Amino acid sequence: MKGNREIEVLIVEDDFRVAEIQKRFLEQIEGFQTVGIAASNLEAKTLIEIMQPDLLLLDVYFPDMNGLDLLKETKQQTKQMDVIMITATKEIHKVQEAISIGVFDYIIKPVVFERFKQSLLRYKDYHTNLTQLGKESLHVTQQQVDKLLRKEIVGLPNEKTYLPKGIDPLTLEKVLEVLSRENRGLTAELVAKEIGVSRTTARRYLEHLVSEEKIEADLAYGTVGRPERVYLVHS
Template structure:
């Protein structure tokens, strides 16, 4: 099978959110948005005509439930993978999506680092799948484990750091979290940068990653010139 960009269909009835997802995808090498569907009929038509590799799917639409569409995609001749991106937090919906077989489940609003993390993991899964198909293998347990994302590289707890996005060092991340934990009043990216010894941009990247993991929260505060600035605090 020839290597090609992973084709993504966005199924989202809020076109502003769909456009944000499209722009996120454009920033990640190896992916291509092939369409945006805002309704059940559009989704069915695009899936049938385009046969994408990956669907980014919301749950609630005016004319459908995304979980019902998820079930339908699992019956397609070409197996398509699905990442749910939704504001739905009910445990029953999350469990149902997992049991049907979503690759990932992201809760809106999604920050870019969390979005990228999910797509990069999917890219690795897709690459292995294509590789195994090309070789027409009878899979070993180790290869099955890789496809199930139980193994990325190495074994044990240290494996967690393999899921960190590019540019996020686990030791620096821990320093940021510890510093935030010591200060109950909240900190700006500039304060964190001075304490850790990194640039403000780098500090903000670590803080946004921690927000995507829901380990910290952020509020807006207004400085002396009236410009709002994010203040981060451990949840």
């Protein structure tokens, strides 16, 4: 971050275990700092007022509130604050409402670290660019707006499709090609052998594709009964 200022994050989640997982995930991503964990409506509003974080990680359902109502309130306030919904809520009207209010991202539980990391890195890129533009000028160009909104505009110079750090488009294409020609689920180890990379690298690409809903993951039980995570193209 410019000036070494970390992005301050408030976790609003009533399940302590889930909140702790999110906090530990954040600790693994450079440039972020957890400034608090709120488990109720009062705690959330108090910490927002006191800490004035850059970003909320917000659930939908709480015993004493609806996270979407809190989202509306934060968007009506004058201070700038962004929100990533992290929730088990899958109802399309809830997703649509969250998007229409203005969430930066919507992640469905259970959270896969690679998907979480991808979202936070995109936000970091957005936050850094916005901060830098604000220091340089009061006005922006169309290209700068497109970059902030992560738009892929055909024909623009220096066009680049966004991929998270560590994901190479050619390797990603190879992984998809291997899965597409198989009629069965493949483990990360089998994919790794096919394309000539480590098992860890293959798993990183596979989990990225799962997070993008390009493929799906399932569990298969081997001969000794231990489950293995297998990956396959949507049927």
